Amino acid sequence: MKKHTFSIEKIKKYLKKRGFTISDKISEKQESNIGAISRTLLSSLTIILIFFVTPLVVDFTKEGMIFSQDYENSSKNKLKNLLENQDQKIDNEVNNTFLFQDILAFDEQPIDTVRLSATTIEELFKSTNYDLQDVRKNKLVKPISLTLLPKEIKKIENINKRKDFFIQIILPLVINENNSIRLDRLKLFNILNKNKNTKNENFWLNSKFKQYGVVNKDLSTLKVRMDEVPVSMAIAQAAKETGWGTSRFAQEGNALFGQWTWSGEGIKPSDADNGSTHKIMKFKILQASVRAYQRNLNTHSSYKDFRSARAELRDEGKKLDSIALTEYLDKYAETGKEYVRVLQQIIKQNNLTDFDDAKLLPSSIDLESLI
16 A cells, blocks of 8 residues: 655645635734633642642641650650659558568578678688779679678677678678669659550569559659668668677578568567567578668658658759768667667768769679669
């Protein structure tokens, strides 16, 4: 088949013969109409785009607010308001059912309770370069945990040497308990700052309510009770209650803080009144005694003012001042304010505040974060 080709000129001539007029220019009227149509289409397209894009812009703005540094989620604000609520109900009631459950568990654990001699302990300290002068300077304590006091501590005639020896034994135990509490506090605030917690986290939180005798799962009370005891104050009380480790209660029952009990096992004081039924709590190991002491200060109603003063120091961003906090321990002993005076004297005369910021050399990955 033969192909036909047509040029533009041939087409024009053909149309002209048929009566059509072909112009190369568009009239002004036609141009005006085309311009109007174009503008209308452009305006319509703009309006459509506005309705389409606006929701995206709003969503993007919200997303930007969420990830900005100035944003605080509502759960965090609620937590802050809750913990700052200092009404009279805070730290007011105690559920004693589970207070010492974890402490009694020490009795069921297979723990090596071999009593080392004073000479053996001294050699242990020397071989590990555990020296109090070094601790005062470098603020680092060797993680040596002894289970029992040596009987020979009574025979150390040099009082300063006996004091240092006693401090070396007690210091790691006190710091270890404070570390446990500090890790618990970190976990507490990590949990509460999350929008949603796992079953394990809720289980842990409930266990701490029991451990600290918190009624009605009150978070403000838990925050006040779950806190550390100044190292210098703990050492001073242990020194006062045990005569720097020489008392019968310390030697026979690992009782470092003279806590009373009216039930269960204990040691009957020889100078107790005939009508008195209280005993001194006894423990399987020294660590249990330290934990029971801290649990006592952190939960018993007699030391509510102590906890309140400690919480106030926390809120003000200040260090835990043992001299200031011992003022609230007048109910710890029958001698009241005289007991407080003696504690403060022990702290000052022996420069025990040097140990308040000492850190226990880590024996686990968790503890490394505390140094």
